[in-house]
Amino acid sequence: MSHAMTLQPVMIIQAFSFKNEKDRLFGMNTISPLRCRTKVARNANMEKLRNGYLFPEISRLELEHIEKYPNAKLISLGIGDTTEPVPEIIASSMANYAHALSTADGYSGYGPEQGNKALREAIVKAFYKDLQIKDTEVFVSDGAQCDITRLQVLNYRFRLADARYLNTCNARSKGIPLLLGSEVTIAVQDPSFPAYIDSSVIIGQAGDEGGSGRYGSIEYMKCGPENNFFPDLATTSRTDVIFFCSPNNPTGHAATREQLELLVKFARDNGSIIIFDSAYSSYVQDDNCPRSIFEISGSRQVAIEISSFSKFAGFTGVRLGWTVVPDELLYLNGFPVIHDFNRIVSTCFNGASNVAQAGGLACLSSQGFKAVNSLVDYYMENANILGEALSSVGLQVFGSANAPYIWVHFPGSNSWDVCKDILEKTHIITVPGSGFGPSGEEFLRISAFGHRECILEAAARLKTLFL
């Protein structure tokens, strides 16, 4: 999720094409003489990634438009990036912490990889009161996206280990249960945030994409207006891991308590692990939509929750998040998942920046919490303005009630075409729904992150376009 800097590599990758399948596999292209290459084979999983990562592609679209219309007043409602300043009390806390690093008393070096105890305790108090979560179950991270990959690494391993085990021990002939030898399977909401699938592709769990936009080893749980954005679990195959985001990015749908109860029951019946992404939980307005999976009884045995200060406190650049792994979540052999996650965090990560953690602690003070919630209210008012404008011209609008995203239906249209058409005619950047999965086709995601005057202007332009 970034800006101009990421554009170049995307274009270079696209320009680097092999003449045919044989060349692609054995490198008989003419880019460089053989003597200049290493003998290290490329990770073939990387080749399976569809084009560039979605958000750099959107940035490229934006840049091209700016070149074409240098004088247009472009409004970006594309990448969901916060725009409003961090509340003063929180910025000051970070500033004070940073400044104190120059004093003997205020200096600190390595902190615990799991995060500072005071912050872990404050997270429990702010988000998991009465939910039986302990501070030792909270792992502070540098953002939810980074923990998605660490969880993939955690999950990933058993497949390789199994494959090796099967090879070395002839386990199959000894009648080892198939589960042990099968590939780790993953389910995602369709549409969903692209990092779940892309990190899964890189890790090698996604299988092949046969041009359909779907990877063979991923279970796509269709979520649309026809099923109130909740998958038909009766027709959903069992997977080891279920990624579930609520409020959902991109649809903006917050799952109801009844929906999440069904999900937890499904996971318990199947022995699956839910990775619940609650990065937008602070935007939930509806009391019947839980802000945490741990509000659902029975979830502690089947769920991990990843969350973030990014959209809650405008920390997209400051980088701070957390993950909750309950003690009761166990692998098939009875071993607690939390111990392996702790080991991965200790070995592969060295903790979030101490300055960011000081900021996180300030967010959770009573004054900071109030200030941060005003920010959330501001973006929700934006969502309301955009949602009403689009509804008023007869478009079918979803999301916006419990999330900073508006999910607009354009029946029968190609979502990239709609996105480009809107850009051409109104100078507004949006994100085509198909970028979030095959079932995102015909939809557009419009972000409510923006300065109020930009949101009002965008609402006016869109109304004019569609009236």
Added chain:
Amino acid sequence: MSHAMTLQPVMIIQAFSFKNEKDRLFGMNTISPLRCRTKVARNANMEKLRNGYLFPEISRLELEHIEKYPNAKLISLGIGDTTEPVPEIIASSMANYAHALSTADGYSGYGPEQGNKALREAIVKAFYKDLQIKDTEVFVSDGAQCDITRLQVLNYRFRLADARYLNTCNARSKGIPLLLGSEVTIAVQDPSFPAYIDSSVIIGQAGDEGGSGRYGSIEYMKCGPENNFFPDLATTSRTDVIFFCSPNNPTGHAATREQLELLVKFARDNGSIIIFDSAYSSYVQDDNCPRSIFEISGSRQVAIEISSFSKFAGFTGVRLGWTVVPDELLYLNGFPVIHDFNRIVSTCFNGASNVAQAGGLACLSSQGFKAVNSLVDYYMENANILGEALSSVGLQVFGSANAPYIWVHFPGSNSWDVCKDILEKTHIITVPGSGFGPSGEEFLRISAFGHRECILEAAARLKTLFL
């Protein structure tokens, strides 16, 4: 690398033991009834990790000692953690940046995942002047340890991909070259920083450890006084990846120009990729010891460099580092490694904290650079004090001339015994050399990070002990 917070999990893991090998594999232990477990198999690679990660184990030793001798004045020369305040000019820059986040002009959200352009340019100017490194080849990270894992993920994949390719396409029967199907192999200096091996074990590349302290798939490059801490390359097997740290942690040896020329030639001849860890490069005093692998001609085609602000500027808690991937580094098929690394950074990481990056930029200003180098001088004077004290009592001392570590030889001794004996008699924490690999046996690593009065006191106690 942390403190009390990490102790608990290590102890829990040790307490969780299976009755026998069968139980270990199939989970027939009695920890929890089957109905409470998921059906997800544990990552078997995690079981291959030897005990806890080294540094949490050292912390546990420290904690036990404090409980036993609550009134002793413990001096920690164990974990290599910086102790001196960040220079005022740098802390102020971070504070100003953090405070400006509360203003409309100073606020910023997502930055480029690769790091801010100004910082990337400053890194080139400060560390790679005249070395042909471009700012687009520099990726800012949240620390070298985190990038070690991202590089493992980058490297790892091809093996799995190959395994799947071999299975699905019957490539073997079609005469595909063996390299494509072979496991990715890794070489490390022995002794070396444990994260290289531990992350490799988690990723599943290390093979089995048969009780010898050596993993079957890792090439251990013995580095000791007998070979001037440089491996005998004539007897070193070809590997895909060579981790090489200079100045080395733990031995403190900085490789000479001639040694690095041999290393680069070896990598070029074998088509290997060197991952050069220069986290301690600012401690190099000797002009004949390069501070970057890119000082060596021909390295751009075979090397990646990882580095850090941690030990250079006391940023162990602030979290900032960088990795250089040259455009000319190519896979066997001619594809540039930099594009895949860029994609992994974009998908699995969202950039270092913007406040930390502001601090990094201040470190590289002319005034900041001077201040930071005074810090380095301070720790080097510590190293000198400790090295002289230990030499004066007849011990054989290595390192300390170009690194903040002293590597002391205790011929014929078990290094854990020496470490515990010193702790018991002097209340000084050190790290047993065997924690860094089998060839670290008989050695002790003593860190020079500490307040001067502690270092002087430690030197006096050690002299008394060994006189």
